[in-house]
Amino acid sequence: MQKDPDGETAGDAVADEDKDRLIAQIMETQRRLQYLFAHDRSNPLFDAHLTMPQLKILLMLAAGGGASGQELQRFMGVSLATVTGIVDRLVAHDLVERHEDPNDRRVRRVMLTPHGRQTVERIIMAGAERQARVLCRMSAADLGVVLRATELLVGAAEADAAAERAGENLR
Incomplete structure (x- = not known):
């Protein structure tokens, strides 16, 4: 098979097009699924009465x-004073607490309280009951396919997270 100047064969280009098409179809299917589950997820988000910056910090923690104020500042892209105000409000609602860093007494670490962990868990797991009902409608063979696909997706996400931590970038 002949290669173009970049070293790719015509088959490689077709495979890349197929891969791009499949990714687009998966993304669209996932979007449709998210919309179907969205109303189940909204209840804990609205019940929690959190601002978007507060939610971001809770999810990061x-x-x-846990994280230091400076780590939260870098993550949020705002001033340390702004982070302090957000964390103060989260402390007042018993969602986070500050602890002295065992390695550096000058640093205060922010961590979720049990109530904060429960709040985040409720938000993340919202819709799980409905998802279980939907899965019950499927055959055992189809559930096996979904399980395998989910395992592959988790593996790719873990590899992506590891590459991101190592400073790699695929695209």
Whole structure:
């Protein structure tokens, strides 16, 4: 098979087009699924009475286990004073607490309280009951396909997260 100046064969270009088409179809299907589940997810978001910056901080803390004010500042892209105000409000609502960093007493680490963890869990898991009902409508064979696809997706997401932490970028 002949290669073009970039070293690709005509088959490579077709495979890339197929891959791009499949990715677009998966993204559209996922978008439709998100809309179908959206109303189940909205209740805990509205019940929590959180601003978007507060929600972002809670989600970051849930993913990372805790952060310093400077880490939150970098993540949010706002001033340290702004982060302090957001964290103060989260502390007042018993969603986060500040602790002295064991490695540096000058640094205060922000961590979720049990109530904060429960709030984040409710938001993340919203719609799980409906998702289980939807899955119950599927055959065992189809559930096996969904399980395998989900495992592949999680594996790719974990690899992407590891590459991001290592400073790599695929695109």
